[in-house]
Amino acid sequence: MARISSHATRRIAYIYSExxxxxxxxxPSNVGRSKKIHALVDAYGLLRAADLTIISPRQATIRELCRYHSRDYIEFLRGAEDGESSSGDDDNVINDDDHADSKEDQLEKYGLRYDCTVFEGIAKYAEMVGGSSIEAAMLLNDDAFDVVIHWDGGRHHAKKDMAAGFCIVNDIVLSIMELQKxxxxxxxxxxxxxHGDGVENAFQFTDRVLTVSLHHFADGFYPGTGSGTATSMKTKAVVNVPLKSGLSTSTLVRIFDEAIEPLxxxxxxxxxxxxxxxxxxxxDPLGKWNLSMKGYGECLKRVLTWKKPLMILGGGGYKTTSAARCYAYLTSLVLGKEIPEEIPEHEYFEDFKPDFMLHIDAGMQADENTDAYVDDIRKLVAKQSQALQI
Ligand SMILES: [Zn+2]
Structure with a gap:
């Protein structure tokens, strides 16, 4: 494999265990995805790279999760799998019904009924995703690594006291709180x-965290916040970049260069x-954009040039093979290693048919983010950027 010299000396941690x-x-939103991501990264030989250290995930303690989340939510989550198969006997039918009703109400209250349904191991998963991002922050705090990659993290919709948008706990908020130490x-x-609504909610009243979300914004599109005007009034340090359908790689890169870099x-x-x-x-079955992997790659390359302690997290991505391809590609960029275009033979090789190639060409979808619109975005962000200087 060829080595790209500019990124060759970074100390990189990669959070993973079987x-x-x-x-x-x-x-439930990403069945089978994690295993495919790590299998492809491994198949490309990236987990054995000299600059990369695999760090075992760890479970967060209740105390750690409750630095942000409410104790009643976390305690409910830990008991959420209990009583699912309670059959009861005839004497207890009424009580069981009462119990069932109250459990349904509670599942609803804590956001665990529709898009975040309870699955086997949900509490341990939540503790691991939270604990691993906290650990990633600790490694950066200790200057043990320059970059920490946690592809299973990035659950940006979870709220203080409820699950939301396929996110059970907000590992991002927990990790930023740790970084702030x-x-x-x-x-x-x-x-x-x-829109990264959960992270924005958590830090909307502090200037010590600048939250920047680039997202699709349209009527009826989840979560419906991040219009670019309403939330930006809360504090100077909340920046939203609402974008339209068909966002192309070239437009994303232009926005990154003209709006995000100056910020x-x-x-x-x-x-x-x-x-x-x-x-x-x-x-992507849920997305509305038309990005290639290179769109994410170009943004990541720019962030790497900043040479700041960097945590790289995953997030959405509902076409599993696309997510695996993209995360393998992004891992190779962090390592500064070129990887072959042909998908290597591995356990999930057949899923990459018909072409068995790493990169996917963008589709024919029109980019509704016109030059004039991108110019408006640039001006909007520049105005916020000026406010940050005061
Ligand atoms: Zn998403």
Whole structure:
């Protein structure tokens, strides 16, 4: 494999274990995804790279999760799998019905009924996703690594007291809170096609975390927030970039260069958290964009040039093979290694048919983000950037 010299000396941590991938692969929104991501990264030989250290995930304690989440939510989550198969006997029919009703109400209250349904191992999964991002932050705080990759993290919709949008706990908020122990200012950049509402909610009243979300914004599109005007009034350090259908790689790169880079230069953070939800890739069943993997790659390359302590997280991405391809590609960029275009033989090789190639061409979808619209975005962000200087 060829080595790209500029990125060759980074100390890189990669959070992974078989048990964690097995648990994360049970997430109802992403069944089987985690195992396929790590299998492809491994098949490309990236897990054996000299610059990369595999770090075992760990479970967060209740105390750690409750730094952000409410104790009643976390305790409910830990008991959520209990009583699912309670049959009861005839004497207890009424009580069982009462219990069932109250459990349904509670599932509803905690966001665990519709898009975040309870699955076997949900509490352990939640503890692992939270604990692993906290651990990633600790490794950066200790200056043990320059970059930490946690592809199973990036659950940006979870709220303080409820699950939301396929996210059970908000590992991003927990990790940024940990980073803040050492790093005075943190920039959070969210590339997921959906608005990073959970992270914005958590830090909307502090200027010590600059949250930047680029997302699709349209009537009826989840979660419906992040219009670019309403939320930006809460604090100077909330930036939303609402985008339209068909976002292309060239438009994304232009926005990154003309709006995000200047924002970074003005804010001058001490650490960076990059959420790489890849549901904006062409062909994603939930996304509305037309990005190739290179769109994410170009943004990541720019972030790497900043040379700040960097946490790289996953996020959405509902075409599993696309997510695996993209995360393998992004891992190779962090390592500064070129990987072959042909998908290597491995356990899930057949899933990459028909072409068995790494990159996927963008589709024919028109990019509704016109030059004039992108110019408006640039001006909107520049105005916020100026406010940050005060
Ligand atoms: Zn998403």
């Amino acid at each position: 048990e964690y991938a097995e648990l994360a692969s049970r997430l 050492i790093h005075k200012k943190v920039i959070y950049i969210d590339l997921d096609v959906h 970074y230069s003005t804010y001058i953070p001490d650490a960076v958290v990059l959420q790489c939800g890849v549901d904006g890739m062409t062909g």
